[in-house]
Amino acid sequence: xxxxxxxxxxxxxxxxxxxxxxxxxxxxxxxxxxxxxxxxxxxxxxxxxxxxxxxxxxxxxxxxxxxxxxxxxxxxxxxxxxxxxxxxxxxxxxxxxxxxxxxxxxxxxx
Amino acid sequence: xxxxxxxxxxxxxxxxxxxxxxxxxxxxxxxxxxxxxxxxxxxxxxxxxxxxxxxxxxxxxxxxxxxxxxxxxxxxxxxxxxxxxxxxxxxxxxxxxxxxxxxxxxxxxxxxxxxxxxxxxxxxxxxxxxxxxxxxxxxxxxxxxxxxxxxxxxxxxxxxxxxxxxxxxxxxxxxxxxxxxxxxxxxxxxxxxxxxxxxxxxxxxxxxxxxxxxxxxxxxxxxxxxxxxxxxxxxxxxxxxxxxx
Amino acid sequence: xxxxxxxxxxxxxxxxxxxxxxxxxxxxxxxxxxxxxxxxxxxxxxxxxxxxxxxxxxxxxxxxxxxxxxxxxxxxxxxxxxxxxxxxxxxxxxxxxxxxxxxxxxxxxxxxxxxxxxxxxxxxxxxxxxxxxxxxxxxxxxxxxxxxxxxxxxxxxxxxxxxxxxxxxxxxxxxxxxxxxxxxxxxxxxxxxxxxxxxxxxxxxxxxxxxxxxxxxxxxxxxxxxxxxxxxxxxxxxxxxxxxxxxxxxxxxxxxxxxxxxxxxxxxxxxxxxxxxxxxxxxxxxxxxxxxxxxxxxxxxxxxxxxxxxxxxxxxxxxxxxxxxxxxxxxxxxxxxxxxxxxxxxxxxxxxxxxxxxxxxxxxxxxxxxxxxxxxxxxxxxxxxxxxxxxxxxxxxxxxxxxxxxxxxxxxxxxxxxxxxxxxxxxxxxxxxxxxxxxxxxxxxxxxxxxxxxxxxxxxxxxxxxxxxxxxxxxxxxxxxxxxxxxxxxxxxxxxxxxxxxxxxxxxxxxxxxxxxxxxxxxxxxxxxxxxxxxxxxxxxxxxxxxxxxxxxxxxxxxxxxxxxxxxxxx
Numbered sequence: 001x002x003x004x005x006x007x008x009x010x011x012x013x014x015x016x017x018x019x020x021x022x023x024x025x026x027x028x029x030x031x032x033x034x035x036x037x038x039x040x041x042x043x044x045x046x047x048x049x050x051x052x053x054x055x056x057x058x059x060x061x062x063x064x065x066x067x068x069x070x071x072x073x074x075x076x077x078x079x080x081x082x083x084x085x086x087x088x089x090x091x092x093x094x095x096x097x098x099x100x101x102x103x104x105x106x107x108x109x110x
Numbered sequence: 111x112x113x114x115x116x117x118x119x120x121x122x123x124x125x126x127x128x129x130x131x132x133x134x135x136x137x138x139x140x141x142x143x144x145x146x147x148x149x150x151x152x153x154x155x156x157x158x159x160x161x162x163x164x165x166x167x168x169x170x171x172x173x174x175x176x177x178x179x180x181x182x183x184x185x186x187x188x189x190x191x192x193x194x195x196x197x198x199x200x201x202x203x204x205x206x207x208x209x210x211x212x213x214x215x216x217x218x219x220x221x222x223x224x225x226x227x228x229x230x231x232x233x234x235x236x237x238x239x240x241x242x243x244x245x246x247x248x249x250x251x252x253x254x255x256x257x258x259x260x261x262x263x264x265x266x267x268x269x270x271x272x273x274x275x276x277x278x279x280x281x282x283x284x285x286x287x288x289x290x291x292x293x294x295x296x297x298x299x300x301x302x303x304x305x306x307x308x309x310x311x312x313x314x315x316x317x318x319x320x321x322x323x324x325x326x327x328x329x330x331x332x333x334x335x336x337x338x339x340x341x342x343x344x345x346x347x348x349x350x351x352x353x354x355x
Numbered sequence: 356x357x358x359x360x361x362x363x364x365x366x367x368x369x370x371x372x373x374x375x376x377x378x379x380x381x382x383x384x385x386x387x388x389x390x391x392x393x394x395x396x397x398x399x400x401x402x403x404x405x406x407x408x409x410x411x412x413x414x415x416x417x418x419x420x421x422x423x424x425x426x427x428x429x430x431x432x433x434x435x436x437x438x439x440x441x442x443x444x445x446x447x448x449x450x451x452x453x454x455x456x457x458x459x460x461x462x463x464x465x466x467x468x469x470x471x472x473x474x475x476x477x478x479x480x481x482x483x484x485x486x487x488x489x490x491x492x493x494x495x496x497x498x499x500x501x502x503x504x505x506x507x508x509x510x511x512x513x514x515x516x517x518x519x520x521x522x523x524x525x526x527x528x529x530x531x532x533x534x535x536x537x538x539x540x541x542x543x544x545x546x547x548x549x550x551x552x553x554x555x556x557x558x559x560x561x562x563x564x565x566x567x568x569x570x571x572x573x574x575x576x577x578x579x580x581x582x583x584x585x586x587x588x589x590x591x592x593x594x595x596x597x598x599x600x601x602x603x604x605x606x607x608x609x610x611x612x613x614x615x616x617x618x619x620x621x622x623x624x625x626x627x628x629x630x631x632x633x634x635x636x637x638x639x640x641x642x643x644x645x646x647x648x649x650x651x652x653x654x655x656x657x658x659x660x661x662x663x664x665x666x667x668x669x670x671x672x673x674x675x676x677x678x679x680x681x682x683x684x685x686x687x688x689x690x691x692x693x694x695x696x697x698x699x700x701x702x703x704x705x706x707x708x709x710x711x712x713x714x715x716x717x718x719x720x721x722x723x724x725x726x727x728x729x730x731x732x733x734x735x736x737x738x739x740x741x742x743x744x745x746x747x748x749x750x751x752x753x754x755x756x757x758x759x760x761x762x763x764x765x766x767x768x769x770x771x772x773x774x775x776x777x778x779x780x781x782x783x784x785x786x787x788x789x790x791x792x793x794x795x796x797x798x799x800x801x802x803x804x805x806x807x808x809x810x811x812x813x814x815x816x817x818x819x820x821x822x823x824x825x826x827x828x829x830x831x832x833x834x835x836x837x838x839x840x841x842x843x844x845x846x847x848x849x850x851x852x853x854x855x856x857x858x859x860x861x862x863x864x865x866x867x868x869x870x871x872x873x874x875x876x877x878x879x880x881x882x883x884x885x886x887x888x889x890x891x892x893x894x895x896x897x898x899x900x901x902x903x904x905x906x907x908x909x910x911x912x913x914x915x916x917x918x919x920x921x922x923x924x925x926x
Contacts, residue, residue, distance in 0.1 A: 015211040016204075025201040032193050036186065039352045047354030058344045066204040067337045073142065075540060076149050083153035086568045087160045089655050093604045094167050096659070099668040133465035133542070135878075143467040143541040150533045154571045161575035161605050165590055168601050250588050250595075282596035289588045289595075293579070 016065065024065045031058050129325040141327060148331045152338050159342055162294050166349060169290060173283040176275070180287035181353040182259050183248055185239065189351035192235045193343060199228035200340040203309075207333040210326040215316060218329065222313040225336065229306045236299055248288050256284035291350055298346060301339045308332050369772070369869040384469035385872055390455035391770070392476050393446060398839075400442035400483060403490070405835070407435030412794075412828040415821045420811045428811045429496035430512065436499030437517055438490070441524040442483055444755045445613065448620035449566070450479070450531055452762045453559045455770060457535060459863035459870060460553050462544025462879040467537040475530035482523030489516035498809065500610070503591040503602045507583040515584050518577045525570045525577075528616070532566030535559055544862065546881035550644070553861050553885055554637065557644040558623025561651035565612045565619075569655070573609035576602060600665050607658035615654040617751055618718070619647055621758025622689055625711045628761050629693045631859040632708040633700030636886045639692040646685035653682045660729045664738050672731055679729030686722050690715060705857075706780030710761035713788040717753025721746060724799065739809075742802025745795045753791055760787070760838065767842065768856045772869040773849030774904065779841045786834035793827025856904035860887045 035054045038047060064070045069080055127137050134140040170177045202224040209217025247255040258280065275283075312332055316323045323329070370387045374380075380388060410431045414422050423431060454472065458465055466472050489495055495517040497506040506514050539560050543552070579590045580602070589595030591602040630637040637643065659667055659675035693715055702708065724746040727733045737743060760783075768774050797820040802808075806817045813821070855864040860883075866875050 015208045018205065018208070021201060021204050021208070025197065028197045028201075029194065032190065032197065035348055035352060036190055039186070039354060043354065051348040051352055051354065055345050055348055059341045062200060062337050062341055062344070066200055067334055072145070075146060079146070079149040079153055082568070083156040086655060087156055087163070090157070090160050090164050090572060090605075090608055091167055092656070093164055093601070093608075094171060095674075096600075096604065096668045096671045097168055097171055099670040100666070102668070102670060132873075133463065133467065133469065139541055143537050146540055147468060147471075147533060147537045150536055150567055154529050154533070154567050157568055158571035158575050161572045161579075164605065165579070165601060168598065169596070172598075173596070251586070279596070282594070285589075286596040289590055293582065293588065293590070297575075 016068070020065065024061050028058055028061060031061075128321075144327050144331060148334050152334060155338060159294075159297065162290070162297065163345075166290050166294065169286050170349075170353075173286065176280065176283040177287050178353050179258055180256070180284045181350060183243075183246065184291070184351050185242075186351050188235055188239050189347050192232050193347045195228050195232045195235065196340045196343050199225045199232070200337055202228065203333050203336045207326075207330055210323075210329040213326075215319075218316045218323075219313065222309055222316065222329075226306055226309050226313065229302055229309070232302055233299065233306075236295070243288070243292075250285045250289045250292065254281065254285050254288070256281050258284075294346060295350070298339065298342050301342070305332075305336050305339055309336070368871060369867065370872045371771070371869050373872045382473075384465070384473055386454050386458050386466045386469065386472060387770075387870065387874075389472050389476055390451050390453075393450040393454060393479070396476070396480060396483060397443055397447055397451060400438050400486075403487070404435050404438035404443055405832070407431050407438065408828070409832065411435060412825040414811050415813075416825045418813045418815055418818050418821070423811065425811070426496060427494075429498075429809070430490075430494030432809060433495045433498050434490050437495065437521065438486060439751075440499050440613070441521050442479070442486060444617045444751055445524070445528055446479060446531075447755065447759045448624065448762060449528070449535070449559060449562055449616070450475075452555075452624065452759070452766060453535060453562075453620060454531070456766060456863055457538055457556060457559060458542065459769075459866065459874055460556055460861060461539065461542060461547055462862045462875065462881065463538065463542035464873045464875070466534045467542055468534050471530050472534055475527045475534070478523050478527035478530065482520045482525075482527065485516050485523065486520035489513040489520060500606060501577065501580060502606075503580060503583070503599045504593065507580050507589075507591060515581050518581050522574050522577050525574045528566045529570045529574075532563035532570075535563040536567065539563075544879045544881055547862075550641065551881055551883075551885050552644075553623075554626035554640070554643050554647075555620075555623035558619050558626070558647045561647040562616050562619045564648075565616050565651050565654060569609040569612040569616075572605055573613075576605040576609070600662070600667060603662050603665055604658070607661045608655075611658040611661065612651070612654040614747075614750065615650050617755040618758075619650055621714065621755045621762075622647065624758045624762035624765070625693060625714050626689075627859075627861070628707045628711040628765050629696050630886045630888065631765070631857055632703045632705055632711075633697045634703070634888050635696055635700040636884075636888055637692065638695035638698075639688075640885060642688050643692050646688045649685040650682060653678065653685070657682060657729075660734070663731050663734045669731075676729055676731050680726065683722060683726060686718075690719060690722075704781075705764075706775070706777060706784050707761045707765040709781055709784035710757050710764060710787075713784060713791075714754060714757040714761060716788070717749050717757060717791065721749030721753055724749065736805075737802060739807055740802035741798040741806045741808055744808050745798035745802060748795045748798075753795070757787070757791075760784070763842075764838075765857070766863075767845070768852040768904075769863060769868045769870070771846055771849070772851055772867075773845050774852050774856065775838075775845040775849060776841050779837060783834050783837040783841075786830060786837070788834075790827050790830030790832070790834050794824050794831050795827070797821070797824045797827070851906045852904055853906060858903060860885075 031054050035051055038050050038054070041047070043050060063080060069077060130137055130140060134143065202221045206218055206221035206225060209215075209221055243249050247253050309332060312323070312329060316329075370385055373385075374383075380392065383389060383392075410423065411428075414420065414428060414431070420428065454466070457463075490513075493513055495510075495514055496512045497510050497514055497517075501514070501518065501521075506518075539552075539556055582588050583590060583592060589597045591597045591599050593599060626637055626643055657675055657679040659671055660679045663672050663676075724742070728737055728743060728746060764775060764780055801817055801820050801824075804817065806813055852868055854867050856868075857864070862875075862879055862881070863870075865879065
């Protein structure tokens with residue numbers, strides 16, 4: 001058998017207990033309240049990063065516990081990572097928009 | 111057909127594992143293949159939504175003030191309610207998958223039903239939100255007519271900026287916010303509807319005791335899909351409803 | 356590892372004669388049959404795309420637009436581009452050769468998800484039918500790039516239909532890629548570790564990653580244009596606050612990696628063919644394997660080199676330019692490794708090898724001229740000229756199609772159990788190589804002199820080179836038509852081959868030709884390294900290679916009708 005067949009975790013992992021799921025659910029709801037609370041505070045430039053950080057934590061909880069990534073094979077974890085990595089590359093488009101204004105070359109002004 | 115079907119039937123009936131497809135050797139290999147396939151599919155879904163998220167990023171970067179103002183036309187409460195609904199349905203879906211692992215038919219029936227009910231709840235809230243947009247001329251198109259909120263006009267911080275934006279551009283930029291809002295929540299809504307259909311079929315199959323539901327993989331994969339739909343909403347909510355100052 | 360162990364079982368049940376009705380083909384879940392379904396589809400679209408190319412080259416024989424109206428000319432080159440890119444080159448090697456060979460090469464009974472595989476063919480055909488409707492009910496005039504705002508607001512042709520067509524073709528390739536990734540990860544035979552895999556598999560794996568990651572982005576982009584055309588939601592519309600350059604970003608985020616979807620599988624084929632016909636273990640296996648992955652990953656960060664002149668930030672342009680240069684490194688690694696493999700090899704000039712050598716020559720020219728285009732200063736001059744046209748034809752036609760032809764000849768005896776006529780094939784390989792250079796090399800000069808692409812009225816100074824190019828195109832056309840005839844001819848009259856006519860290594864040669872429905876009679880166990888060719892084996896080769904390649908004639912006679920009835924039911 002190939003390497004992964006040997007080393008991966010099988011899918012027949014012990015079913016996560018209802019209590020764990022419930023704790024995660026409550027945590028998600030608390031994070032939802034937190035993100036709304038942040039909206040009404042005046043964090044200035046930090047508000048957006050905080051809101052996104054909370055969303056990322058929520059996503060991490062859903063993926064790790066609800067979707068079972070913590071029991072998943074290495075391959076599954078790699079895929080979960082690769083998706084977001086390439087999404088970030090796509091978001092690199094924003095570099096274009098943020099650096100267009102910098103441009104000044106001698107001789108281009110006329 | 112018949113000859114090939116016979117070969118396949120033979121291959122199916124051949125092993126001692128009734129759910130093992132002929133191209134796999136062991137159940138473990140088959141489970142792994144399904145999981146890898148589903149995650150690969152989710153990666154394509156990430157990139158599929160990613161294109162719209164990229165457009166959102168670019169336009170929000172380009173028109174930050176107008177996006178901030180336009181987001182006030184969305185109801186934080188409605189959006190929060192929908193987030194709550196989706197998180198709950200995700201929770202019940204996780205319990206449904208757990209029930210499938212423990213081979214509890216009753217658990218699957220209950221939790222799948224709860225999931226579908228909450229998914230419908232999501233669509234109902236979405237329906238009220240969308241119809242409010244129609245009433246307020248906030249649906250992009252010929253009838254689009256955007257009025258800046260008074261808080262924006264009176265806010266000393268933004269006052270100067272708004273007066274510098276010509277009326278036509280203000281309309282265009284605000285419209286862009288709602289174009290993105292409808293495209294992204296619409297695409298997400300389509301995914302919710304697909305989820306409802308799939309979960310309902312699954313419920314019916316469990317109810318009828320269809321042989322495919324002996325095998326927990328279909329429900330597990332549906333679960334992954336449903337959690338993905340939830341994750342998309344987790345990001346849509348702060349991006350559209352909670353734009354900070 | 357006796358490679359001819361199964362040859363005694365020729366003439367038994369195989370995938371071709373296992374069910375001969377049309378229905379058995381259209382509902383098949385067998386990866387080998389699906390590959391043949393794809394082959395038929397790709398051939399049809401190749402003919403449509405070639406029709407467009409023919410009209411373009413005919414039109415350009417004179418500089419006054421003497422055959423086609425302006426609109427018709429635009430529709431012709433758009434049809435050529437859309438059909439050739441989305442319906443021919445992208446599915447050609449992955450969906451035909453990949454579908455056929457991957458499970459055989461890794462010792463699996465089938466791909467991981469056979470039903471998804473069939474679905475992907477139906478998606479492809481749905482897209483193809485939509486494209487055909489769009490073309491024959493008035494055509495599309497946006498070019499294959501669908502740039503906004505022309506495609507979204509001004510074009511009055513069947514753009515939406517063509518967009519849906521490309522959307523379906525995209526999902527077909529996503530499903531294919533998904534299937535391959537899972538198959539390669541999970542279905543390998545015992546003992547077949549990653550570094551024992553044939554390089555074709557590595558190339559397909561890299562390609563599948565690109566398909567899965569990049570294609571969804573173009574799918575959503577095309578849908579945005581459809582929404583813009585039909586509902587008026589102007590995501591890319593500058594009069595509604597949108598930015599057309601964003602569309603180009605999203606388009607090229609897919610379409611540049613798509614260039615690697617086209618070329619990387621071809622490189623995989625070349626690795627197989629070069630190693631086999633040089634009778635040598637491939638030189639630098641890990642370098643070739645990882646260069647495929649490197650091309651796949653680098654391919655994602657160079658899309659902006661298509662947009663140097665669009666008002667994209669010049670700073671980002673620098674980055675894209677530098678990264679584009681870096682793609683040349685893994686590409687060159689491959690070329691050097693192939694050359695090193697052939698060095699001191701025992702080269703056997705069969706038709707696949709000639710096609711492969713042609714590939715290497717043309718790909719080097721195509722790749723090097725890519726460097727001209729990726730440097731921002733030169734690109735200012737060459738952008739949107741025939742230089743670009745010549746460059747990407749060298750890569751896509753000289754690269755992908757040559758690789759495809761090499762692969763189809765290499766595996767033809769395995770696919771149908773019959774050999775093509777070797778001399779005709781060699782003639783075709785030489786004609787394609789000469790015709791191709793005659794067609795496209797003049798276009799480099801035309802482009803350098805400043806002739807813009809997509810124009811059919813042009814200044815008289817470009818006339819001689821355009822005539823030369825059209826003359827070359829006619830040679831190229833003959834080079835493509837000959838294989839069509841002799842390959843179809845060989846389905847019925849070709850000599851029946853043994854399981855391993857080339858004495859190649861690799862699991863696909865260890866089962867009978869054509870393979871049985873479940874590929875192998877016994878689950879193979881791999882105990883040897885990849886490309887286990889030994890130089891000393893040359894002494895073992897019989898003087899007359901015929902005896903190892905072909906079955907004896909009398910056996911040919913009494914197993915004559917079986918496979919052919921199956922083929923007849925499908926073609």
